[in-house]
Amino acid sequence: MAEKMKLAIIRGATCSGCDVEIVDINERLVEVLGIADIVYAAVIMDTKHSELEAMADGSIDITFYHGAVRDSENEHLAKIARKKSKTLIAFGSCAVYGGIPGLANVTNKEEIFKVAYQDTPSTVNPDFVVPLPEWKDERGHVLTLPRFYDDVFSLDDFVEVDYYLPGCPPLVTQINQALDVIVSGELPPKGKVLASEKTLCDECKREKSENMRIEKICRPHEIEPDPEKCLLEQGIICLGPATRAGCEAKCIEANMPCRGCLGATAAAIDQGGSILSAIASILDITDKESQMSEEDIYKLVSQIKDPLGTFYRFSMPKSLLRRTKKELEKEKV
C-alpha cells in the first residue's frame, strides 16, 4: 500500500466555521483518514506550534490554512505552513480574500482596542489596560502575546498559495471536489481557484427579465420576496452578478440574497466595483431620466446604505483600495 498522505489544518484569524465544514464532509472523513494522516490540526488534536516547527521542510503533503492574517502569530503560522507543506491551500474566504475580519480595514488597531477594551458598555477599564505583546515580571519571566496588526491581510499577501478554495465556509461539495482532485493526484496548475469561473447568476434558478430594473432598494426583512423571481429585480441587493458560482445558490434558495462570499471571478478586478456598476446601472432608469436632477440621483443611490460594507463584505483586503485612509492623515505627516 502506498504511503499515507500527510494533511494539516492550520488556523489563522478564523471563526472556526471552516473547521466545522471540514467535519461536515461526514462519511468522507473515513475515506480521507484512510488515505491521509492528519499531522497537525489545532482544533481536533493536542498539537503545539513547536511540533509543527520541528517537522521537516516540505514534509506535509497538503495544508489547509483557514482564516485571515492579522497578527504576528497568524503570520508566523502562515510562513511555517508554507515551509513545511508541498501544497498550501487557502481555505475559506478569510484566507483567500481577508473575509469578514477584513472589514477591520475600515479602522485600525488603536480604534479596535479602544472599542474592545474601553468603549463596550460592559467594560470598566479606567486605566485603559490593553494586552501587551511582551510582559516581564520582577524576576525576569517574560510572557508574550502575538502582535496585533493595523491591517487584515489575506494569506497570499505573505506566502505563495498553491490553490484557493473560497467560500464562507467552502461548501461540502466544494471540499469534496477539492478532495477528488487531490486524491486523483492530477493537480491543476498552481494559483487556481477551485471553484467555477462563472458568476452565481449562471447557477441561480430564479427568473430574470431581459430589461432588469430596480425601482426601490429593500432590505430582506422589508418585503416578502417572490421565490421565483430574481432578488435584485425585487430590490434586494444580491451580489450574485459579481460573485463566483460554486455554492449552488444556497442562500438564494432560502430567499436570502447572495452576500458575495466566494469573491469575484477572475474576469473582475474588484468585486465591489463590479457589483456597484451592476446595481447602479439598473437603478430605476425610466424615460423621464432627463428630468431628474442630481439630487434625485443622489437620493436614488443613497438608498444603498453602507456600500463599502455591502459590496466588499468578504473582499476588502483584496479590493483595489484595500483599506480606508483618512484624507486628514496628510496633515499629520
Next chain:
Amino acid sequence: MDWEPKILVFCCNWCSYAGADLAGIARLQMPTNFRMIKVMCSGRVDPEFILSAFSKGADGVLVSGCHLADCHYIGGNYRTRRRIALLKILIEQYGLNPKRLRLEWISAAEGQKFAQVIREFTEEIKALGPSPFKKKSALAVVEASPTVAKVSTAVAEASPGT
C-alpha cells in the same frame, strides 16, 4: 511644495473628446496636470477603472460624457450618472474626499467648458493636496515585490507593537 496633482480624465468619443479637441485647436490655456483616456461612451467607464486610478495614486478623476438625452448610445450616460453618484459615496467611505471624483457633461461644441472644467478641477485638487492613497503603503510593497521579508517589514512598520 513641489507637488503637482495627477488627474485622470475619461472622455467619451462622441462629445467630450471632440470638446477637448476643440479646446486644443482653439489654443485655450489649461493646466497640464491631466492625462486623458478616450472611451467610446462615459458608460464604458467601469467603477473598477476609477478605483484602479485611485489605487495607483491618481489625485483626481474626471469623467466626461455627452449631455443627458444626447448620448450616442441613448442611455449610457444615465448609467454613468448613477455609478458615479454611488461611487462618490463609496470613496468617501474609503476616506477620500468625494470631490476628487467629478462628472461633467461636455458636448463637442463646448471647448470653452472643457478648459474651464479642467482649470477648476485642477485648482480644486491642488487645494485638497495629494491623495492619501498616493503614499507608499504596506500594499505598495506587497504589490511591488511579494517577497516575504519585505512584506513583514512593511507590516512591522505599519503596526508597531503597543
